Amino acid sequence: MQIKIFNTLSKEIEEFKPIKKEYVSIYSCGPTVYNYAHIGNMRSFLFADLLYRVLKTVGDYDIKWVMNITDIDDKTIRDSNPKNGNWLDAMKKSSNDPFENIRNFTEFYIDSFIDDIQKVGIDTNNIFEFPRATDHIEEMIELIKLIYNNGYAYIADNNVYFNVSKWKEYKQYGRLKKIDFDNFKKGVRIDADEYEREEVSDFVLWKNKKEEEPFWDFELDGNKLSGRPGWHLECSAMEKKFFDLPFDIHTGGIDLQFPHHEDEIAQSHAGYGIDPTVYWCHCEFLEVEGKKMSKSYGNYYTIRDLEEKGFDTLDIRFSIISQHYRTKYNFTFDGITAASKGRKRVQDFIYSLLNQSEGDEDCDVNALKEKIYSNLANDLHTPKALAEIFTFINSNKNKLFNNKSKNELLELFKELNNIFNIWEFEIKSESIPSEIIKLAEDRVEAKKNKNYSLADELRNKIIELGYSIKDTKESYELTKD
Numbered sequence: 373m374q375i376k377i378f379n380t381l382s383k384e385i386e387e388f389k390p391i392k393k394e395y396v397s398i399y400s401c402g403p404t405v406y407n408y409a410h411i412g413n414m415r416s417f418l419f420a421d422l423l424y425r426v427l428k429t430v431g432d433y434d435i436k437w438v439m440n441i442t443d444i445d446d447k448t449i450r451d452s453n454p455k456n457g458n459w460l461d462a463m464k465k466s467s468n469d470p471f472e473n474i475r476n477f478t479e480f481y482i483d484s485f486i487d488d489i490q491k492v493g494i495d496t497n498n499i500f501e502f503p504r505a506t507d508h509i510e511e512m513i514e515l516i517k518l519i520y521n522n523g524y525a526y527i528a529d530n531n532v533y534f535n536v537s538k539w540k541e542y543k544q545y546g547r548l549k550k551i552d553f554d555n556f557k558k559g560v561r562i563d564a565d566e567y568e569r570e571e572v573s574d575f576v577l578w579k580n581k582k583e584e585e586p587f588w589d590f591e592l593d594g595n596k597l598s599g600r601p602g603w604h605l606e607c608s609a610m611e612k613k614f615f616d617l618p619f620d621i622h623t624g625g626i627d628l629q630f631p632h633h634e635d636e637i638a639q640s641h642a643g644y645g646i647d648p649t650v651y652w653c654h655c656e657f658l659e660v661e662g663k664k665m666s667k668s669y670g671n672y673y674t675i676r677d678l679e680e681k682g683f684d685t686l687d688i689r690f691s692i693i694s695q696h697y698r699t700k701y702n703f704t705f706d707g708i709t710a711a712s713k714g715r716k717r718v719q720d721f722i723y724s725l726l727n728q729s730e731g732d733e734d735c736d737v738n739a740l741k742e743k744i745y746s747n748l749a750n751d752l753h754t755p756k757a758l759a760e761i762f763t764f765i766n767s768n769k770n771k772l773f774n775n776k777s778k779n780e781l782l783e784l785f786k787e788l789n790n791i792f793n794i795w796e797f798e799i800k801s802e803s804i805p806s807e808i809i810k811l812a813e814d815r816v817e818a819k820k821n822k823n824y825s826l827a828d829e830l831r832n833k834i835i836e837l838g839y840s841i842k843d844t845k846e847s848y849e850l851t852k853d
């Protein structure tokens with residue numbers, strides 16, 4: 373089915389047309405690994421995952437998806453220094469080599485990140501590679517040389533800066549978000565990796581080394597430069613490494629539009645002579661109880677925090693992807709509970725299909741599929757797609773379908789689960805209440821003791837409570853009637 377997606381460049385929903393026949397290329401700005409990812413970050417990764425799954429399942433594309441890992445920037449350097457705040461207790465083996473410290477420190481948060489995204493149902497096997505910035509310094513240096521040789525960078529105090537005013541004479545700067553150039557002061561420079569929109573000025577490509585920072589050396593125009601790359605540079609260099617330019621889709625949170633993505637466009641074009649990507653796709657912010665999430669408001673949550681509070685991480689997934697990605701998502705505990713109920717309603721319907729004996733109801737599964745898929749294909753409109761699913765379940769939950777319809781429905785829900793990834797299709801013993809399992813275990817014991825009347829009594833009790841028990845070679849099998 374034809375997929376349509378909102379492109380931040382055109383500010384319109386566009387028909388998606390892949391560049392290559394073989395596969396669609398997606399690049400997602402990944403985490404900065406100086407802490408556990410919070411649920412706001414998670415929304416952006418869940419959006420990329422949803423886009424991947426809709427393109428694959430509804431659009432029938434093969435996909436190459438790359439997500440970088442920012443393991444060097446202002447924050448990772450700050451917190452990997454054992455003298456600073458966030459150095460982990462578990463990592464007291466700090467060395468004198470800042471490079472070793474940053475690798476050890478970020479390694480811990482990379483592992484945590486992979487764990488967390490798996491918990492919210494992102495299949496990391498779908499991600500072709502998670503390249504780390506510190507493994508691609510050479511590529512970044514090459515890009516700096518290209519930009520410099522093309523005349524869009526200059527050296528000042530052993531730093532290399534991108535010359536925004538020079539670039540503006542050639543190409544637009546401010547393509548993703550309108551930029552107010554009234555405050556722009558030619559030649560004013562920003563060294564920070566992150567800055568506000570009001571602070572438009574020349575941004576740093578290479579930072580001169582500071583004490584206790586990891587650094588690399590290279591030569592540019594006769595100058596020996598010791599330092600490290602600026603944050604924006606890594607994405608431009610990684611995209612070139614993993615894809616032919618331009619590649620298809622670049623994803624990220626809306627907060628990355630400026631400066632990160634704007635600078636990425638400028639760097640890639642100034643260096644490689646071509647725009648990096650065709651479709652820029654951004655997801656909106658996540659708020660908590662209607663407020664910006666912030667440690668100072670006490671409403672800052674990681675996946676781990678929510679697990680400790682007893683929430684199921686797949687309910688968090690469902691809650692976040694149920695909301696359209698271009699609207700603000702308001703995270704509340706009630707919202708997760710509601711999502712959990714909704715998820716269970718669909719799960720119960722799937723179980724009832726799996727369990728039901730043949731009836732004579734017929735169902736036009738293709739028409740249902742068409743309605744659900746057309747909403748997903750239209751800019752990933754999950755709320756409308758889910759509304760179709762719930763409307764169908766509400767009016768069909770007590771029907772007994774003929775085998776053809778039942779099998780087609782199960783097939784459809786399995787396909788939908790390739791997108792939502794929150795339901796199961798085998799009745800596992802976990803879904804049998806523990807009291808029933810206890811009765812079954814007692815029966816095994818009774819049989820072992822040759823107390824067959826007690827065994828029969830226990831079997832009858834199990835049946836009375838709505839379950840069937842079947843003896844198998846190894847033990848027994850319980851099913852809900």
Ligand SMILES: [Zn+2]
Pocket residue numbers: 400401402607632
């Ligand atoms: Zn990036």
